[in-house]
Amino acid sequence: MKVVIFGATGMVGQGVLRECLAADDVDHVTCVGRTAPGVTHAKLSGLAVPDMMNVRSYQAELQDFDACFFCLGVSSFGMTEADYTRITTDLTLAIAEVLARLNPRMTFIYISGAGTDSSEHGRSMWARVKGRTENALLRLAFQAVYLFRPGIIEPLHGIRSRTAAYRLLYPLLKPLLPLLRWFAPNQVLTTESIGWAMLAVARGGWPRPVLEAADIAAAARGK
Numbered sequence: 001m002k003v004v005i006f007g008a009t010g011m012v013g014q015g016v017l018r019e020c021l022a023a024d025d026v027d028h029v030t031c032v033g034r035t036a037p038g039v040t041h042a043k044l045s046g047l048a049v050p051d052m053m054n055v056r057s058y059q060a061e062l063q064d065f066d067a068c069f070f071c072l073g074v075s076s077f078g079m080t081e082a083d084y085t086r087i088t089t090d091l092t093l094a095i096a097e098v099l100a101r102l103n104p105r106m107t108f109i110y111i112s113g114a115g116t117d118s119s120e121h122g123r124s125m126w127a128r129v130k131g132r133t134e135n136a137l138l139r140l141a142f143q144a145v146y147l148f149r150p151g152i153i154e155p156l157h158g159i160r161s162r163t164a165a166y167r168l169l170y171p172l173l174k175p176l177l178p179l180l181r182w183f184a185p186n187q188v189l190t191t192e193s194i195g196w197a198m199l200a201v202a203r204g205g206w207p208r209p210v211l212e213a214a215d216i217a218a219a220a221r222g223k
Helices: 011-022 052-062 081-102 125-138 164-183 191-204 213-221
Strands: 002-006 028-033 044-048 067-070 107-111 144-149 152-154 188-190 210-212
Touching (some): 002 011, 011 191, 028 052, 044 052, 052 081, 081 107, 107 191, 144 191, 152 191, 188 191, 188 213
Parallel strands (some): 002 067, 107 144, 152 188
């Protein structure tokens, strides 16, 4: 399997990259971003794209992939809806439309978030925008699109979030994770389990396009 990862320097992206490099059936991984992923491996290559809205200039490098793990994203904190839409919806679709045209047999897996609003009309700005993005992705001509909606994510193996607020939050939350897992065992995921689940779904699909936290946990168990 040949995969491409967008957002491999983020927390979820680092997790799925780690699992891809460890997977025997993944032959090659290309990480696309403004900066290199900071990892070297025999089956890993990087593609530096200074202007991510202009990926169509790199069509030769973006062909013949079996799966895309799209982990690009930002926090909506302090952002206007227009600015958040530009990064979350416009950028995602600019990339996805190119990939769909070049790789019609591709499975596209998008990291969304718990609470995403598929109606696009709720009160929460970020949830509306995420819902709009999800709905647009489902209309593209990929072989399959899967939308992952994780909630609480525990970083493992030295992985750290690039978002400063999350880096402050995780040490405070860590002592509570065993209790949270006891109350809701399928709601607390790890970067490792999300990576396992993304690979499992890329290999064998899933009965529904939207995977909530419990679905992601179930997919990871079936890795």
